[in-house]
Amino acid sequence: MTGLNRVLVANRGEIAVRIIRACHAAGAEAVAVYSDADEHARWVRLADDARHVGRSPAAKSYLDSDAILDAAKVSECDAVHPGYGFLSESAHFARSVTTAGLVFVGPTASAIDLMGDKATARRTAVDAGVPVVPGSGPVTSIAEAQRAAADVGYPVLVKASAGGGGRGIRPVRDADELAAVLPAAQAEARAAFGDGTTYLERAVPHARHVEVQILADDRGNAVHLYERDCSVQRRRQKLLEEAPAPGLSPATREAVCAAAVRMAERVGYRSAGTVEFLVDPDENFYFIEMNTRVQVEHPITEAITGVDIVAEQLRVAAGEPLSVRQSDIALRGAALELRINAEDPDNAFAPSPGEVGVFELPGGPGVRVDTGLVRGDRISPFYDSLIAKLVCWGADRDQAYSRARQALSEFRIEGVANTVPLHRRLTSNPDLLAGPVHTKWLEQLLDDDR
Template identity: 45%
Template sequence: MTSITKIIVPNRGEIAVRIARACREMGITSVLAYSEADDIHFVRRFFDDAISLGAGDARDTYLHVGRVIDAARQSGADALHPGYGFLAERAELAAACADAGIIFVGPKAASIAAMGSKSEARHLMRKHGVPVVPGYDGEDQSDATLAREAKRIEFPVLIKASSGGGGKGMKIVHSAAELQSQIESARRESAKAFGNDRLLLERYIEKPRHVEFQILGDAQGNVIHLFERDCSIQRRYQKVIEESPAPRYMDKLRQKMAKAAIAAARGVDYQNAGTVEFIVAPDGEFYFLEMNTRLQVEHPVTEQVLGVDLVRAQIEIASGAPLPWKQTDLWQRGHAIEVRVYAEDPDDRFLPQSGTIGFYAEPGGPGVRVDAGVSQGSEIGVKFDPMLAKLICYAESRDACIDRLDRALRDYIVLGTKTNISFLRRVVTHQIFRQGQVSSSFIAEHEESLRAPSDERVPLIAVALAAAPRERPMTTVWDSLGSWGRN
C-alpha cells in the first residue's frame, strides 16, 4: 500500500471542490490545476495550492495531457484525480501518469482503452455474457454494408459514433430513405468531435429507460456493485435528473443487471470506481450501453442512499487498499434524487448563458445537499460547461423526496444569469414523473406541459434588473440633511 500525500486535480467546478473536500478530510494536500481563462475564485478556496495550465481554452489546458503531467511534476503531487469529463476517460493520461510515477486515481489505462471504443466494448461484453442491443459493429464501414446491416437490424435504427459519447454523432433513422444522409451527418460529427468517423448501428429501442450500476474494483481482484441509478430523464442524450432506487423496478431485474455489471467490470480487470450503463426496454429486457471508466456526475445519489463516500474510496483503492466494503455491507435506504443546475435558458432552446452571479442563495435543511462550483460574484463564461451546481435531496420515500426537492428548488436563488431551476421544478412536480413512469423520451413527450407559464417569467425581470448597470446620483452629507438655512 502506497501513502498518498498530495493530489493534483486538473478539473474545475463542483467536482474539483468535491475532491478537495475529500482530500482535506483525509489529511492529503490538494493542488488545483486550472485554466487562466476560467474563474477559479470560488473553487480555489478549497485547495491548499494551485498551478496554472496556461491561458488557453479547454483544448490547450484541461485536455492537454502534456501540460497536465508537467503541472503534476512541478507541484510535487504523487497522485492525480481527473474528476469527470476532460481527460478522465483518456487512457493516454492514465498511461502518462504511470510513466511519470504518478498514481492515477482511476482504472488502469488498459481498462479505459478496452471500454473507450463502443464497438470493442460490445465485442467484449458479448464474450463475457453481457447482453447487448442487436446491431452491427464490424470493420467494413462502407455505405453499402451499413445499409445492408440496417435492413437486417430493422428500422428504426440508431447510428452511434464508435469512439464517442454525450450524444455526439448519434442519429435515429426511421426509414431507409433517410439512412444515407444520416450516416454522412453522423460521420462528420464523429470525426469532428472524436477524430474518428467509425460508426456502429443498433436497433433503436422505443421509450427505453436508462439504468446504470455503480461498481468498485480493487487491485486484489474484488468487484462489488453499489446498486442502481435511474438516469432516464434526459434531454438530447444528456442526463438531467438521476435517482436511486430506480422507480417501478423489480428486485429480480435489479439482481440480473447487477450480475451483468460485475461481469462487465471483471471482463476488463477493472479497478477503482466505474459505472456500467444499460438501457431497459418496455418489455423488461436490458442491454449493455457503455461503461464509464470514471466517477459519474451523479455519484452523490449513490452516496446518499448507501451512506458511503465514493471519492474517499477511490483514493484509498488507488493507494493499494482493498475495497472498504463487502457486498453484504451495502443496502439501499430511503430515496435520493439529483438535479443538475445549469446556466441555460429553457425558453430559448436551452442555450448556454453567461454573466456575473449578482446574488446566490442555496437551499438548506434536512436531507438537502448542494455540490456547487460557483458562489455570489462568480463569472459564468461560455468557454466551459455551464453547469453551476448539483442539488441532491434525500428522504425516506420517493414521494417525500420529490416534495423536499420541490421545496429546495423553490428556495434556490440565482440572479445575474438565467438558469434551468424553474424547468427542473416543472419536471419533478409533473404528475407522470411522480408516478415513476420515466423514460428517456419523457421530456420530448411532455414538452408542451413543461413550458413555463407566463407567471413564471417574472423572475426573469428580476434577473435583468440585477444585471443592469446602476447610476447613483452624487450625494453629500449636506444632501442627507434635507432643507436647512444658514444663520
C-alpha cells in the same frame, strides 16, 4: 487515511471542490489547476496549492495533457485525479501519468481503451454474458451499413465507436435516411472524437436509461452500489437522476446489478465506473456502454448507500482494498439529483453566461448542494454550464421529491438564466411522480408546451 500524500485535481468546478474535500478527509494535500478564466475560482482557494495550466479555452488548458502533467510534476504530486469530462477517459493521459511515475486515480489505460471503443465494449459484454442491444460491428460504407441495418431491423441508431456522454448518436428510420446520415455521422465522429468509426444499434422504443455504479480494487474485489435512473434527459443530456430506479422489480434490479459486476470483472476493472443499460417496458435490459470515471450523478448513489465513492477511488489508487464488501451495501431510502445549469429552457436551452448576482442555496435534512461557485462568480462561456447539483434524499421516493420541491423553493439565482424554474415544474409533474418515464419523455413534454 490513504497512502497518497499530494493529489493533483485535474478538473474544475464542483467536481474539483468535491475531490479536494475528499483528499483532505483522507489526509492528503490537494493541488488545483486553473485556466485564465478560473484564476480566482472557489476550488483554487480551497486547494493547498494551485497551478496555472493555460488560456481560457479548454483545449488550451484543461485538455492540455502536457500542461496538466507538468503541473503535477512541478507540484511534487504523487497522484492525479481527473474527475469527469476533460481528460478523465483519455487512455493516453492515464498512460502518460503512470509512465511519469505518478498514480492515476482511475482505471488502467488498457481498461479505458477497451471500454472507450463502443464496438469493442459490446463484444466484451457479449463475452461476459451481458445482454446487448442487437447491432452491428463497425460499418464503413453506405452499402455495408444498409446490409447491417436490414439484419438489425429499423429503426436503428448510428453511433460513434469513440463517442460518449450521449454524443455521436443519430437515429435513422430507413435505408434512404441511413444513406444520407452515415457520411455526416462519420465526419462528426472524426471531428468530435478523432475517430470516424461508426456502428449500428437497434433503437429501443420507450426505453429507460438505467446505470449501475460499480467499484473495484486491484485485489479482485468488485461490488455494485445499486442503480440510478437517468431517463429525464434532453438530447441525451441528463437533467434529473434518481436512485434507486423507480418501479424496477427486485428480480431485474438483482440481474442488472450482477451483470454490471460481471462486466467489471471481465475487463479487470479498478476504481469507480458506471455500466449503462437500456431497459424496455418489459424490463428486458441491454448494455450500451461503460463510463470509466466518476459520474456527475454519483452523489445520489452515496446518499442511498452511505459509501463515499471518491474516497474509495483514492483508497484503490493508493493500493488499498475497498473498504466495503457487497454484503455491507444496502439500499437506504431514495434520492434524486437536479442539475442546475446556466441555460434558458424557454429559449431552446441557450447557454446563459454571465455574473451570478444572487446565489442563495437551500438546506435542511437530506439536502446537499455541490457547486464550484459563490456569489459574484461568473459563468464562463468556455465550459459546461453546470452551476450546481441539488441532491435530495428521503426515507422513500415521496419524501425525496417533497424535500426537492422545498429546496427548489429556497434556491435563488439571479444574473443568469437557469433551470431552477424547470425543475420546480418537473418535481410536481404527475407523470414523473407516478414514474417511471422513458428517455424521450422530457422532450415530448417540452414539445407539448410549445
